[in-house]
Amino acid sequence: xxxxTGLILLLLLAPFFGxxxxxxxxxxxxxxxxxxxxxxxxxxxxxxxxxxxxxxxxTKTPIAVSLFDWIQxxxxxxxxxxxxxxLSLLWLMFVTGIGALIHMYSISYMHDDExxxxxxxxxxxxxxxxxxxVTGSNLLVMFxxxxxxxxxxxxxxxxxxxxxxxxxxxxxxxxxxxxGDLGFLVGxxxxxxxxxxxxxxxxxxAITAGTADTTMLAWAALALFIGACGKSxxxxxxxxxxxxxxxxxxxxxxxxxATMVTAGIFMITRMDFLFGINVDAMHxxxxxxxxxxxxxxxxxxxxxxxxxxxxxxxAYSTVSQLGLMFLALGxxxxxxxVFHVITHAFFKACLFLGSGSVIHAMGGEQDxxxxxxxxxxxxxxxxxxLISSLAISGIPPFSGFFSKDEILxxxxxxxxxxxxxxxxxxxxxxxxxxxxxxxxxxxxFRGTPEQKHHLHExxxxxxxxxIVLAILATIGGALxxxxxxxxxxxxxxxxxxxxxxxxxxxxxxxLMGFAVLGGLIGIGLAYMTYFKKGxxxxxxAQITGFNKVLYNKYYxxxxxxxxxxxxxxxxxxxxxxxVETALTAVVFxxxxxxxxxxxxxxxxxxxxVGLYLFVFVIGFSVIVSYxxxxx
Numbered sequence: 001x002x003x004x005t006g007l008i009l010l011l012l013l014a015p016f017f018g019x020x021x022x023x024x025x026x027x028x029x030x031x032x033x034x035x036x037x038x039x040x041x042x043x044x045x046x047x048x049x050x051x052x053x054x055x056x057x058x059t060k061t062p063i064a065v066s067l068f069d070w071i072q073x074x075x076x077x078x079x080x081x082x083x084x085x086x087l088s089l090l091w092l093m094f095v096t097g098i099g100a101l102i103h104m105y106s107i108s109y110m111h112d113d114e115x116x117x118x119x120x121x122x123x124x125x126x127x128x129x130x131x132x133x134v135t136g137s138n139l140l141v142m143f144x145x146x147x148x149x150x151x152x153x154x155x156x157x158x159x160x161x162x163x164x165x166x167x168x169x170x171x172x173x174x175x176x177x178x179x180g181d182l183g184f185l186v187g188x189x190x191x192x193x194x195x196x197x198x199x200x201x202x203x204x205x206a207i208t209a210g211t212a213d214t215t216m217l218a219w220a221a222l223a224l225f226i227g228a229c230g231k232s233x234x235x236x237x238x239x240x241x242x243x244x245x246x247x248x249x250x251x252x253x254x255x256x257x258a259t260m261v262t263a264g265i266f267m268i269t270r271m272d273f274l275f276g277i278n279v280d281a282m283h284x285x286x287x288x289x290x291x292x293x294x295x296x297x298x299x300x301x302x303x304x305x306x307x308x309x310x311x312x313x314x315a316y317s318t319v320s321q322l323g324l325m326f327l328a329l330g331x332x333x334x335x336x337x338v339f340h341v342i343t344h345a346f347f348k349a350c351l352f353l354g355s356g357s358v359i360h361a362m363g364g365e366q367d368x369x370x371x372x373x374x375x376x377x378x379x380x381x382x383x384x385x386l387i388s389s390l391a392i393s394g395i396p397p398f399s400g401f402f403s404k405d406e407i408l409x410x411x412x413x414x415x416x417x418x419x420x421x422x423x424x425x426x427x428x429x430x431x432x433x434x435x436x437x438x439x440x441x442x443x444x445f446r447g448t449p450e451q452k453h454h455l456h457e458x459x460x461x462x463x464x465x466x467i468v469l470a471i472l473a474t475i476g477g478a479l480x481x482x483x484x485x486x487x488x489x490x491x492x493x494x495x496x497x498x499x500x501x502x503x504x505x506x507x508x509x510x511l512m513g514f515a516v517l518g519g520l521i522g523i524g525l526a527y528m529t530y531f532k533k534g535x536x537x538x539x540x541a542q543i544t545g546f547n548k549v550l551y552n553k554y555y556x557x558x559x560x561x562x563x564x565x566x567x568x569x570x571x572x573x574x575x576x577x578x579v580e581t582a583l584t585a586v587v588f589x590x591x592x593x594x595x596x597x598x599x600x601x602x603x604x605x606x607x608x609v610g611l612y613l614f615v616f617v618i619g620f621s622v623i624v625s626y627x628x629x630x631x
Contacts, residue, residue: 018124026117035107038120046096081137108461126152169246180230187223218281228264249356258345290330297323301428340403350469384470393430399476430522
């Protein structure tokens with residue numbers, strides 16, 4: 001047990017050591033040492049995770065360690081505990097594994113940045129908090145990590161803080177996450193009141209016993225879902241994520257592919273024993289989750305159809321894919337949601353890092369209308385981008401086909417309308433991803449002569465992570481092959497309900513074929529429009545009709561600004577100019593009266609002992625008279 005505790009502390013604290021090293025010594029030791037130490041600290045966490053992953057895969061026994069007693073109030077007790085089981089270790093594998101690749105990528109990508117050491121300090125701190133979130137044995141430890149990744153996302157999104165709009169994007173992400181986090185806190189309070197514990201094991205035992213008020217538990221589940229909406233960018237708290245593209249591209253890959261945005265899915269999956277209660281109130285909560293997920297997937301996909309910033313397309317793609325995961329969660333298919341989280345981490349990290357490679361070659365240009373023809377000079381980036389685009393489009397045998405097909409199959413079994421929404425979103429995904437591919441890599445180059453002169457393949461520190469992730473995006477579907485799912489069997493001990501594979505008949509094969517056909521239709525439409533016809537999207541001022549509505553993201557930000565921000569600002573100005581001014585006048589008025597009385601009273605202090613004795617006698621007489629008359 002002592003050995004386990006030591007390794008767990010190494011797993012947890014290695015990235016924190018990297019953070020401290022870069023804060024105090026990063027600038028002095030130079031960029032090479034700074035980036036290497038930061039990358040190795042995450043790699044250490046990955047190898048420790050791999051050790052525990054192999055161990056628990058063999059023993060099937062979770063490891064729970066209480067580091068110290070934290071809170072003790074009456075019968076409510078919380079330990080600062082760490083829980084390593086199948087779910088947390090699975091998450092840690094791709095958090096630390098992909099995190100290490102992104103750190104390695106960043107050494108080259110951020111090499112010319114003046115705050116190189118600060119960037120890696122923030123990145124290491126982010127990984128530390130993400131590990132804390134995933135490994136916490138109770139909701140309060142999870143909440144520490146939850147808030148920590150929110151703080152680090154603010155620091156990383158606004159890393160290039162000299163641009164005011166980047167600062168606005170960072171503040172927007174932070175504030176919208178706080179809205180969701182309030183829901184998370186309310187859920188924790190309700191569960192703490194219901195069970196006198198927020199420990200996962202204790203709550204699971206209490207819920208299994210069936211003594212708790214199911215209505216309160218449904219409210220708690222809804223509150224937790226609101227928290228998940230904020231962190232995982234679901235309607236209506238999704239608008240922060242596309243703006244978060246203001247951060248460096250490796251940050252986008254880390255936050256929006258494998259870590260922070262999947263925290264909501266992890267939390268709901270971890271609490272499956274709560275969300276899976278078989279009562280009407282909880283069925284309603286799960287229906288809300290499924291509907292929000294399906295609508296988010298479709299709305300984000302429609303916006304992605306017309307975006308011209310390469311990172312914005314990928315951002316709305318992330319929102320859409322997260323919607324599909326929430327659809328699976330709402331339908332009770334937790335293992336399917338986890339499967340799509342894993343495959344999404346592979347192909348979306350590859351896509352974001354691939355976009356960073358393109359932006360690096362283009363000298364910072366992100367508008368796809370200024371690109372084209374890059375596949376001849378960036379062959380590795382192109383091939384890895386193509387593989388990941390096929391994966392996210394659901395084309396076999398790539399990983400996204402297997403996970404997305406399972407989500408659609410579950411949706412068809414439970415709700416045909418939600419299946420239709422998800423299928424339409426999937427077709428759109430294939431269209432806008434290949435629209436991005438054709439505009440970026442095919443036809444003639446549309447940039448400036450200077451940009452064309454500097455076009456080149458990225459260095460090996462950038463291309464090696466791309467190759468690794470592309471391989472994973474190709475073979476990742478093997479984790480859960482229909483009828484023989486390693487993932488389902490692996491997760492069975494920690495999930496209250498897990499399916500062990502579908503029975504495949506004519507309906508299932510038809511659905512599978514329909515999903516592939518939908519992806520091919522989307523790819524074909526993009527091919528005809530942007531490759532065959534060579535169409536280039538118009539400039540912003542020339543966009544008209546419904547395309548303009550989509551390009552401006554349904555004017556949701558403007559609506560929020562009109563109905564929330566402006567009234568709050570107006571109310572603030574009213575309180576500042578009117579109410580605060582009136583209160584200030586009242587306070588100063590009391591002060592003026594006191595000052596006036598004291599100014600008059602000081603003339604009585606003239607040094608005349610006779611006057612003082614006279615006043616004393618008068619006062620004494622008044623007191624005595626009062627006492628006599630009062631009787």
